[in-house]
Amino acid sequence: MKSPQQDSDKTTRFDVKKGFYAREQDAYSSLNKGSYFGRYLINRELGRGGMGIVYEAYDPQMQRVIALKVIMNKDLGDRERFLKESQAVAQLNHANIVRFYEFGDFPQLHFTMEYIHGLPLSNLIxxxxxxxxxxxxxxxxxxxxxxxxxxxxxxxxxxxxxxxxxxxxxxxxxxxxxxxxxxxxxxxxxxxxxxxxxxxxxxxxxxxxxxxxxxxxxxxxxxxxxxxxxxxxxxxxxxxxxxxxxxxxxxxxxxxxxxxxxxxxxxxxxxxxxxxxxxxxxxxxxxxxxxxxxxxxxxxxxxxxxxxxxxxxxxKQHMLLFSFLAIFITTVFGFSVFLVIAYEKLESKEAQLQTTNQELKHLNRAMIEALDYARHSEDHHELFFDMHFLKPLKRIFQQSSQLKTAKEYEFLRGLVLGQTGDKEDIRQAIIDYNNVIAKDPGSPLSYYNRALLYEKTKEYPKALDDYNTSIRLNSGYARAFYNRGRIHEELEDHNAAIADYTKALALNPRFYQAHHNRGRLYMVAKDYAQAASDLKKAIALNGEYHRAYATQGELLERQGKLDASIKSYSTAISIKPSIYYYYINRGYVYRLQKQLSFALRDYQHAMRIEPDNYLAYTATGVIYQMKNNSAKAVHYYTKALKLNSRDANTRLSRGILFQLAGKMDKALSDYSRALRDDPQNAEGYYLRGGLYIQKTKFRQALSDWKSAVKLGHVESARLRKEIPQLEEAIRQQK
Incomplete structure (x- = not known):
């Protein structure tokens, strides 16, 4: 049976001015059973609190079992707070408050209180x-x-x-x-x-x-x-x-x-x-x-x-959402009226009633499904870009002969169809927004929504133009700056992207995705301190945001903090175990640590998740190459190339193994194909040049090594010294 003082919870401390949290650590060793603390005989440790350790002990003078609390931190503030604790408890005399016995400062600050036989309420719960x-x-x-x-x-x-x-x-x-x-x-x-x-x-x-x-x-x-x-x-x-x-x-x-x-x-x-x-x-x-x-x-x-x-x-929490819902419900109500009026024109009254009733039933069901999903959603600001929310509405647009063509509903139809992922739907959505913008060129939301569609079709310059217009018409929407930052990233303008993410955060400091994206770009720019700060904030704002942990893992790997990197990747995987490249990235860190069995396990897990992705097969080939198992390495490189025949680096790796095995023609074939797929690959020219030397084809070797030097190969200094020797060998061949 547990003692009343058997509480292992730590005290949390928060300093508003410094803005950090910390937890007391289990930094002190227990007094051993049978030892004495002053006159008290120690039976066992019961638990550790914010400032000290609590023991079950025996008081021979009073002949009773007591709870002994000993302060272990020598910090003056904690000592003074310990004194205040004993003074506070000493004032209290109530049947439902543990009784205080005495206070002392030898051999160390401590006080004693009654030992309660019972169970913590936490256990009963x-x-x-x-x-x-x-x-x-x-x-x-x-x-x-x-x-x-x-x-x-x-x-x-x-x-x-x-x-x-x-x-x-x-x-x-x-x-x-x-x-x-x-x-x-x-x-x-x-x-x-x-x-x-x-x-x-x-x-x-x-x-x-x-x-x-x-x-x-x-x-x-x-x-x-x-x-x-x-x-x-x-x-x-x-x-x-x-x-x-x-x-x-x-x-x-x-x-x-x-x-x-x-x-x-x-x-x-x-x-x-x-x-x-x-x-x-x-x-x-x-x-x-x-x-x-x-x-x-x-x-x-x-x-x-x-x-x-x-x-x-x-x-109250989601005013933006309910503003949208009000528009949506008004639109749907208008559509209901529209249906009734439209079908009044039908010659057959029976057909009119049946068709109208059926479409209204579908409409009602779609509204209930959408609103029920909204009720359980945690991110209401993004509902109108959430396919689960829009799915029942999409079904209505696809089934209703009226909504498919009605010009009155171009905005809503564009919103719904634009989220489906279907190419024809997206094209129709762009047409709808073109018409909406032509009628009302001052609507920032229309430009914003059309920009999202251009992102899906990878028309990034058009998307950028629309985001620019949307922001010019309404500069107070953080998501618009964030999305424009993503477009700048796609166009490889990282400085502009960082500026947009910064503006998004100025409008919404709790925008954890913006912190993450900006942190990732700082990492690419090798500003590791800023990157670490942004990623830490993203995680603090949303402890379940797996992408931030994964990017943090990459940052720590770049900094050489491999154990911490693995920990971050592991957290990302625990939150989102279905993302294959998290395993590949963690496997790479294991590989750097020479923990090849762990790396291999991660790569195999990635293969199970995405069996058609070549990266895991290439990475597995590298592990077997490191293990000097050339046959298996070639096997996995070949599998990777079947999935992605234009992966030049994997082809070069297989070529090296062919060359080491004396299969010169196969090696030459791999090197040449890699260079056709990637003409700027300096390593390819370097490797093929070396192979040509083995085959005494010095002229071809000279050409390849010159190309390697021109492209900045890491061995350029050595190659410059050896190129004259090649030129001499060519002259001798003549």
């Missing part, structure tokens, strides 16, 4: 077996403990399931006042913008270094949320990712994660979790009364979360 009434009883005890602490002028600042122990008698004990703050103290060590606590449970104002009584209520709400849904309020791979969500996103209503949650208990939870402190409960006393009213089926203050609340929140 993981078991998923708590009944609602039992949970509420436990939570009410915590409310009463926190109310007592607040009345004593103490904030807890780290309320979470791991800091609540439930005894076998059903009594709750609140632990770990290691981050406690005296509300009235003027010399508090954290009044300069440092936020202490566990990120998952911290209120927005606490993250910003301004905790108050209602910050503890928020943490209590986060604890209740976890008990109802069996997960934390926000999910993420980094502290920064969690913190951004706390500051900007409302929590998912618990019933969406656990349909069995009582709506009244959900209402209490969401009120406690309000990002606006004024909308939370005024005090733990009020919150305790609320939970008591819930237990006795009396009215509560919190309002049940309704579908209207979901819609209202969604509208």
């Amino acid at each position: 993981k078991d998923r077996r708590m009944k609602p009434n039992f949970l509420v009883t436990i939570l009410r005890q915590i409310c009463q403990a926190c109310e007592h602490a607040h009345r004593s002028g103490i904030l807890h600042r780290d309320i979470k399931p791991a800091n609540v122990i439930v005894t076998k008698e059903g009594q709750a004990k609140l632990l770990d006042f290691g981050l406690a703050k005296n509300i009235h103290a003027q010399d508090d060590l954290t009044n300069t913008g440092e936020a202490l606590g566990t990120a998952y449970y911290m209120a927005p104002e606490q993250l910003q270094g301004n905790p108050n009584k209602r910050s503890d209520i928020y943490s209590f709400g986060a604890t209740l949320y976890e008990a109802l849904t069996w997960r934390t309020v926000y999910q993420g791979t980094t502290n920064i990712n969690i913190i951004v969500q706390i500051l900007e996103k409302p929590p998912i209503p618990p019933h969406q994660l656990n349909p069995e949650v009582c709506p009244y208990l959900e209402a209490i939870c969401l009120k406690a979790l309000s990002r606006n402190p004024a909308r939370r409960y005024e005090s733990f006393r009020q919150l305790d009364q609320e939970l008591k009213n819930y237990q006795h089926k009396r009215p509560i203050l919190a309002r049940k979360y309704t579908k209207w609340d979901t819609l209202s929140t969604m509208i």
